[in-house]
Amino acid sequence: MYNNVLTSHNGGITTITINRPSKLNALNKETIQELHDAFDEANKNIKTKVIIITGSGEKAFVAGADISEFANFSIDQGGQLAAKGQELLFDFVANLSTPVIAAVNGFALGGGLELAMSAHFRIASDNAKMGLPEVSLGVIPGYGGTQRLPQLVGKGRAMEMIMTAGMVDANQALNYGLVNHVVSQEELLPLAEKLASKIMRNSSVAIGAAINSVNAAYEDGVNGFETEIKEFGSCFGTKDFKEGTTAFLEKRKADFPGK
Ligand code: COA
Numbered sequence: 001m002y003n004n005v006l007t008s009h010n011g012g013i014t015t016i017t018i019n020r021p022s023k024l025n026a027l028n029k030e031t032i033q034e035l036h037d038a039f040d041e042a043n044k045n046i047k048t049k050v051i052i053i054t055g056s057g058e059k060a061f062v063a064g065a066d067i068s069e070f071a072n073f074s075i076d077q078g079g080q081l082a083a084k085g086q087e088l089l090f091d092f093v094a095n096l097s098t099p100v101i102a103a104v105n106g107f108a109l110g111g112g113l114e115l116a117m118s119a120h121f122r123i124a125s126d127n128a129k130m131g132l133p134e135v136s137l138g139v140i141p142g143y144g145g146t147q148r149l150p151q152l153v154g155k156g157r158a159m160e161m162i163m164t165a166g167m168v169d170a171n172q173a174l175n176y177g178l179v180n181h182v183v184s185q186e187e188l189l190p191l192a193e194k195l196a197s198k199i200m201r202n203s204s205v206a207i208g209a210a211i212n213s214v215n216a217a218y219e220d221g222v223n224g225f226e227t228e229i230k231e232f233g234s235c236f237g238t239k240d241f242k243e244g245t246t247a248f249l250e251k252r253k254a255d256f257p258g259k
Contacts, residue, residue: 004031005038006056012049013196014042015189019056024063027085027111031066035115036088043098046258049204050196051096053119054103055112058185061104061128062112067137082142085111090144093118095215097208099199103192104128105185109167114143117152120211122178123192124170125185130178131167151218153178203240204258 001007006017016038018025027035042048055061070081093100093115102108102119108130116122116130124130132141132149140146141162150158153176161168170182183191199207209231216227235241239259247254 002034002038004028005034007038007042009045009048012047012200013052013193014045014048014050015052015054016042017054017056018062021055021057021060023066024060024107025055025057025112026063026066027089027115028066028069032085032089036092039089039093039096039100043096048098049200049258051098051100052103052189052192052196053093053100053115054189054192055105058106058127060106060112061102061108062115063107064110064112064133065143078139078142085143090114090118094120094144094148095212097211098204099196099207099211101192101195103188104130104170104179105188107167109133110141110145111143114141114145114148117148117178118144121180123181123183123188123195124173124179125188126170126182127185128170128173128179128182129167130170130173131165132162133165133167135162136165147218149178152176203238203244203254203256205238205240205256206235206244209235 004018004020006019008015018031020026020031039051042051073081100119102116102122104116104122104124106128108116108128110133113130113132132145134141149161157176168176173179174182181191213228213231216222217224240256243256244254
């Protein structure tokens with residue numbers, strides 16, 4: 001169905017795999033559009049409770065935006081590349097109501113790290129290496145990296161990573177809080193699935209409201225506390241809330257309708 005993206009669905013989990021291993025899964029225009037379509041489809045599918053994003057092969061999650069595609073761009077084209085990419089993929093993923101886990105299975109550089117940072121949280125295999133090497137190419141991160149990296153690791157660490165164009169290994173990324181867990185490559189997808197199963201036991205409607213509320217803290221001109229109050233209130237009108245509270249009072253496990 002897609003040229004550079006594989007999707008599979010199993011028990012509430014949709015796994016999206018970037019599949020361009022000969023180019024270390026670099027994000028060209030086509031791949032960005034296909035990823036948008038795959039995320040959009042998964043998010044609209046009522047059966048998808050969690051999305052896992054990973055890269056194919058053992059070497060790379062994504063080695064960045066495809067450098068060969070933008071090497072001759074003008075100022076305007078450069079600006080449009082960033083704007084379109086942010087809208088289609090990076091902001092789009094960050095704002096999905098379905099939880100997205102990035103399983104970083106190797107190099108996550110430039111746009112690759114930016115994609116992983118757009119996911120709601122990240123886990124990594126022990127061979128993973130992460131960085132924003134754009135200034136080594138004479139450009140800066142354009143898919144949200146200058147904003148999301150400081151949010152995740154703090155301003156000083158982000159400044160160092162961006163200015164040196166260096167890579168951090170999986171343990172350093174763990175230490176920085178850039179990823180939540182580090183395991184071997186064989187254990188990576190099983191761990192992502194285990195975390196997804198835990199998430200799936202809970203109300204998907206409440207999770208969507210929580211994502212929106214957490215994200216509000218990082219939006220300009222939005223008061224996150226007010227967003228939280230609004231989202232909190234709206235939960236009281238859902239079938240999931242009725243079921244969750246009733247199940248608790250009846251001392252049974254909740255069976256959320258997801259509405
Ligand atoms: N854009 C386009 N092609 C890329 C790419 C990218 N970001 N990253 C890797 N590739 C391609 C290489 O050109 C090569 O293609 P080829 O076999 O047709 O020549 C193939 O993927 C394999 O990469 P290679 O560089 O040979 O692998 P390596 O093991 O020697 O090095 C990296 C791995 C990740 C260190 C190296 O590929 C790299 O530095 N990539 C660019 C990272 C970057 O700057 N990303 C930010 C972009 S904004």
